[in-house]
Amino acid sequence: MATRLTDNERAAALAELTGWSLVEGREAITRRFVFADFTAAFGFMTHVALMAEKMDHHPEWTNVYRTVDITLATHDAGGLTGLDVKLARKIDRAATAAGAD
Amino acid sequence: MATRLTDNERAAALAELTGWSLVEGREAITRRFVFADFTAAFGFMTHVALMAEKMDHHPEWTNVYRTVDITLATHDAGGLTGLDVKLARKIDRAATAAGAD
Numbered sequence: 001m002a003t004r005l006t007d008n009e010r011a012a013a014l015a016e017l018t019g020w021s022l023v024e025g026r027e028a029i030t031r032r033f034v035f036a037d038f039t040a041a042f043g044f045m046t047h048v049a050l051m052a053e054k055m056d057h058h059p060e061w062t063n064v065y066r067t068v069d070i071t072l073a074t075h076d077a078g079g080l081t082g083l084d085v086k087l088a089r090k091i092d093r094a095a096t097a098a099g100a101d
Numbered sequence: 102m103a104t105r106l107t108d109n110e111r112a113a114a115l116a117e118l119t120g121w122s123l124v125e126g127r128e129a130i131t132r133r134f135v136f137a138d139f140t141a142a143f144g145f146m147t148h149v150a151l152m153a154e155k156m157d158h159h160p161e162w163t164n165v166y167r168t169v170d171i172t173l174a175t176h177d178a179g180g181l182t183g184l185d186v187k188l189a190r191k192i193d194r195a196a197t198a199a200g201a202d
Contacts, residue, residue, distance in 0.1 A: 038154060046143075
C-alpha cells in the first residue's frame with residue numbers, strides 16, 4: 001500500500017506541482033483546469049479516467065461546462081502519497097495536451 | 102431560448118422524476134447515482150456527456166469513484182426549464198442502462 005508523504009516530501013511535491021494547492025482542512029491537493037468548451041473538458045476527463053483506472057487511483061472531480069476541478073488524495077493512506085503526485089503529473093500533461101488555459 | 106417552468110410545471114416534473122430533488126436555496130434539481138465501480142460510473146458519464154453535447158445543455162456533476170452527483174439547471178433562464186426535465190429523463194435511462202444501484 002502507498003504510504004503517506006512526510007512533511008518534507010509533501011512540501012517538495014507542492015513546490016514541483018505548479019497550480020496545485022492543499023485543500024483547506026484536509027490532506028489533499030486540488031487544481032482547477034479550464035478548457036475551450038465542454039467537449040475539450042470532457043475529452044480531458046476521458047483521458048484522465050483511463051489513466052486513473054490503469055493506476056487504480058481515482059480523482060474526485062467536478063465538471064461545470066468547460067471547467068474541471070480535481071482533488072487528489074489516497075483514502076487508504078488517510079492523506080497524500082506518491083500515487084497522488086504521480087497522478088497529478090499525468091493530469092497536468094493531459095491538460096496541456098487538451099489545450100487547458 | 103428555453104423559458105422557466107411555472108410552479109405547477111415544476112411540481113409536476115418533480116413528481117415524475119423519481120429520485121430527483123430540488124437543490125436547497127437554488128432553482129435546480131439534483132440526483133445521486135451509484136454504480137458497481139469507477140468504470141461503470143465513467144461509462145455512464147460518457148453516455149451523458151454525448152447526450153448533453155448534442156442537446157447543448159450540460160450537467161454540473163461530481164464523480165467520486167463509483168458515485169456520480171448530478172445537478173441540472175438552465176443558467177440562461179435563471180432556473181429550471183423543459184431542457185432540464187428532458188435531460189433528467191435521458192440521464193435516468195442511461196443510469197439504468199449502466200446498472201445504477
